Amino acid sequence: MSNTSEVFPKSKIFMPTAFSPDNNFINEQFGPKGIFIRKYEFEIFSRWGEKLFETNNCLENRDGKYKGEICQEGVYLYILKALGSDNKHYILNGTFTLLK
Numbered sequence: 001m002s003n004t005s006e007v008f009p010k011s012k013i014f015m016p017t018a019f020s021p022d023n024n025f026i027n028e029q030f031g032p033k034g035i036f037i038r039k040y041e042f043e044i045f046s047r048w049g050e051k052l053f054e055t056n057n058c059l060e061n062r063d064g065k066y067k068g069e070i071c072q073e074g075v076y077l078y079i080l081k082a083l084g085s086d087n088k089h090y091i092l093n094g095t096f097t098l099l100k
Helices: none
Strands: 012-014 033-035 037-045 051-055 074-084 089-098
Antiparallel strands (some): 012 033, 037 051, 037 074
């Protein structure tokens, strides 16, 4: 007889509310920060619903460009769907501000 146990660390996700891709090396990219995330889908939209960015790679963040050009300063929308290593599903959506 054997006693076994599985421990699933608690997943956590944080979404910033702003970023400034102005080449000063401070807060240059936008993306969620998290630990113990197994799967990940992240999308960013303009205020008119145009998809500007999407990724399944949790190490890939948004640099503020669309089709090679820096986006306008303003408010943008995001949707994040993630599965934690603790099998908890996360669906986060909201807005963030791009500052210049």
